[in-house]
Amino acid sequence: MSLITELVILVLAAWVGIEVISKVPQMLHTPLMSGTNAIHGVVIVGAILVLGAAAGGTVETICGIVAVAFGAANVVGGFVVTDRMLQMFRRRPEPPKENQG
């Protein structure tokens, strides 16, 4: 991939990110943080590439193992805890009032 392509991706992703995230209400900012936390766990993809391609090199293997473990904990922990939080957000069961979200 060329540098220009990567920079285009960077700028567009930043724009989309700001647009989408500025619409998240304050009420959901903690799940937003833990959810984006899980998303940056995507470094596990990089860690898998490092570790999977490590042809026996000690540095790559050690770095890769720790990075995959960190990434996996980050991803799983982030999504699980976000789900735990979000399932608690409920509307008032009885007379439906207007939604203020």
Added chain:
Amino acid sequence: MMRDDLIEIAYLVAAFCFILGLRWLSSPRTARKGNLVAAVGMLIAIVATLVDGRVVGYTWIAIAAFVGGSIGALVARRVQMTAMPQLVALLNGLGGGAAALIAVSEYHVAGAAGEERLGAVLAVSVMFSAIVGSISFAGSLVAFGKLQELLPGRPITWPAQKLLNGLGAVVVLGLAAYASFNINDPLLWLAAVLALLLGVSAVLPIGGADMPVVIAFLNACTGLAAAATGFALGNSLLIIAGVLVGASGTLLTQLMSKAMNRSVANVLFGAFGGGGGSSSGVSASGEALPVLEISASDLAAQLVYARRVMIVPGYGLAVAQAQHPVRELADLLIERGVSVAFAIHPVAGRMPGHMNVLLAEADVPYDQLLEMEEANPDFPQTDIVLVIGANDVVNPAARDDENSPLYGMPILEVDNAENVIVFKRSMASGFAGVENMLFHDPKTRMLFGDARKSLTQLVQDVQAV
């Protein structure tokens, strides 16, 4: 290359899932679905990476992913909702650490391939993720330690701190530049270790009250470090996901520091809070200011006959584990025809949106939760405000007293309401160590004691009225 195209398409689908997931976080109705979609996107990305032709060995990947994933799942299931900031800090640190390790490994691979210097893109991206990832890792662990109270929450300072940190930053950058032109593993390791120390010494002087900003800031750092590894590995998904997180962290950092009326720089370098408060319930002439008390039974009678009651919860409510009794009280009053809502300051709790989660856990329906901008116009029509475990976020000095360290911070203007009841353990000052004149306002009554006990008593008294 058929397989590579399919992998790229899988990454595109994953990126789409992440964005859709974040989009659906804009409403509590769709938020849970959104998180699930993002998780599915992650699964697609991981599977696509596993079938990448460059990945040849699976044993270590399987073991490491299993161990890491199990620990992550276990902790995420067990953690108390009050401890959410610590967990977010910890997970954030892990992500930053992983990004730094990938950078160290890429650097080593380039050296092992016989290269003497890194190309410009690789140099910038590897050094950025190594340094920022390390700072994020160490800083997050310190933030975790402070929030978990393994470390003191007050700012820890030492002489010439800023100068030393600044010097450290310059040395790290110089080392990184030198290491880019002369590939030699120990050089980068040294830079990474210095960056770790920098992360520690940057977060130690930040007070506990500012942790929400710090966590959001470190969240942005980890996201950007992940994006940098995307440049190093030529991986589009890492760039997209990392930048999404970077954008989120940046927005939250700005929002939080705005809610505290401080610049981001002031939070990160100001060593604010704990010990700043000078006066303590004493007027200019040195006399103790009057404080009026109210009993639970008197308050119960007033509440039942009120038309509109607003509850302002602070972190003290969660510390006292009083979320359930407060919800019971709200339900009882609503049954009696009183209109009840919760007014939530953006920095209530220990991280953005924390109080909403704690109240949701106690089954408070989210349509009763008002943001500050919605609540403030309501206070003049409110008969009784119950301030429970909150202090600085209702301190009128933030609006009126130019000499107050809180001056300019947006507050919940509870003093516009008819009556204010403050639930408080004692007359100690708030998290920021600043005296609160609201407690001495003629329309304010104090209900001293443990918030949980007071509320439980209040619930009984309301039932008896």
